Amino acid sequence: MGGKDVIYLKQQHSSSLQPAVVQKRLKDMSDRRFLDANEHDMNIKAAYGKDKNDAREQRLRFVESSPSSSYCSKEDLVMVVKRRGGREWDKEMPHIEWINTVQLEPDVISMSFLPITSLLNGVPGCGFLNHAINLYLRYKPPIEELHQFLEFQLPRQWAPVYSDLPLGPQRKRQSSASLPLSFMGPRLYVCTSMVDVGERPVTGLRLYLEGKKNNMLAIHLQHLCSLPQILQLQDDPYNHRTPESYDSKYFEPFGSWKRFSHVYTEPVESDDDSSIVTGAQLHVSSHGLRKILFLRLRFSKVINAALVKNPEWEGSRNLGQKSGLISTLISTHFSTAAQKPAPRPADVNINSAVYPGGPPVPVQAPKLLKFVDTAEMLRGPQDTPGYWVVSGAKLQLERGKLSLRVKYSLLTAMVPDDEYPLDEHS
Structure with a gap:
């Protein structure tokens, strides 16, 4: 001026x-x-x-x-x-x-644009404000849901942590549960340990092949490192409910030796819409000569919460195409000419771990990958409105390959009426 x-x-x-x-x-x-x-x-x-x-x-x-x-x-x-x-x-x-x-009548001589946060240097909380502005500019969440979006932008990690996995030689195998996939072929061992993340929302699931030979099937959970302040969790009373019988229509044969290995594909979800997943476990049960792989989930209830919209189920993108080669070529020719989907933006990896994508794997692809889809099923800030949580899942078989189908929910905390009392006028 x-x-x-x-x-x-x-x-x-x-x-x-x-x-x-x-x-x-x-x-x-x-x-x-x-x-x-x-x-x-x-x-x-x-x-x-x-x-x-x-x-x-x-x-x-x-x-x-x-x-x-x-x-x-x-x-x-x-x-x-x-x-x-x-x-x-x-x-x-x-x-x-x-x-x-x-001095009495000044005018604007020159202008320059500065970040808002540069005016707050030294003010407590300036770093959080700068981070929030950058998140909003990058992901453009709906402004009416900005508060919930920012509450969920916490560091995320996978459980179990890789330092907890035994990487060296073991004297005895942790789990004897296994599924025979073929008469003379390898067996798929199953890690039956419960993966519990405590009172922290789960945002993703994946199947993983652990062990020195990459022949042990395990389930991993991606979760927030802490609980958002707008949420309060308590144990779901139906956590330990085990059905006495299973519906045989959900038994699907698995592997080349289909008579002896099956997967139970019934969806696992809570009866309460406000419950979210906080733990998962794989279990193998024997039914006569058959061995059946089950998925168990641990749920926690979100107190005073309501669904923002209907939950969404999503499967692996690697198994989206089911048709043959000729029909695929024909449908692709006409569909791409009519509508070309926008490319999915690359996810921003802010994990500072030595191996953010998992522990090192052999150069040669594990043989059991043709039976197990290890794609990561997760949603983050890039998935509008950016605060999805896992509320259910199921095992499924597509073209003979085992994969996960995950249920995502949007929950928001409801403010009690007594916090906003109505003014009474006489």
């Missing part, structure tokens, strides 16, 4: 003056206008001495508002005087008098 008094000098194409001469003319005009404090000011029309009669009003394109200008026909020079701030409309006011009016 302040004032500005500038002289512009433009040389026409027809002028024969050298650049050094034009620069000297401009310096002389500036000295007479700005440095001569004894004289009231240099009159614009007297800028060229004897050439007063040829002065006329001109306008330059690069000048912001109606300036005063004069033209010297002998040298083909145009001089323009532009003032901003102070009594800028009084073109005849000497420069030294105009300076005294700037």
Whole structure:
């Protein structure tokens, strides 16, 4: 903010003056206008001495508002005087008098854009505000759901942690549960340990092949590192409910030896819409000669919560195509011509772990990968509105490959009525 008094000098194409001469003319005009404090000011029309009669009003394109200008026909020079701030409309006011009016009537001289957080340096919480602004600019969540979105933007990690997994040789196998996949082929061992994340919402699931030979099936949970402040959890009373019998229509044969290995594909979800997953376990049960793989989930109830919208089920993207080669080529030819989906943006990995994607795996792909889909089923800030939680899951078989189908829910905390009492007017 302040004032500005500038002289512009433009040389026409027809002028024969050298650049050094034009620069000297401009310096002389500036000295007479700005440095001569004894004289009231240099009159614009007297800028060229004897050439007063040829002065006329001109306008330059690069000048912001109606300036005063004069033209010297002998040298083909145009001089323009532009003032901003102070009594800028009084073109005849000497420069030294105009300076005294700037303080009373300042104007915007220059502007630059600065981040809002730069104005809060040293203020407690400035880092959190900067992080929140960056998250909003990156993911563009709905403004009416910004509070819930920011509450869920906490660090995420997978359970169990990789430091808890036995990487060295073991004297005895942790789990004897296994599924025979073929008569002479390898067996798929199953880790039956419960993975419990405590009172922390789960945002993703995945099947994983652990062990030295990558032949032990396990389930991993991605969860928030802490509980959002808007949520309160308590144990679901139906956690330990085990049905006495299973519906045989959900038994699906698994592997080449289909008579002996099956997967139970019934969806696992709580009867309460406000319950979310906080633990998972794989279990193998024997039914005669058959061995059946089950999925068990641990639920926690969110207190005073309500569903924002209907839950959504999502399966692995790796198993989306079920048709044959010819039908796939035909459908792809016509569908891509009609509608081409937008490419999915790459996820931003902010995990600082040594192996954020999991422990190192052999260069040669494990043989059991043709039976197990290890795709990560998760939702994060890139999935609008950005605060999805896992509320159910099921095992499924597609084209002979075991995978997960996950149920996601959006929950918001309901504020009790007593926190906002109604005013009673008599």
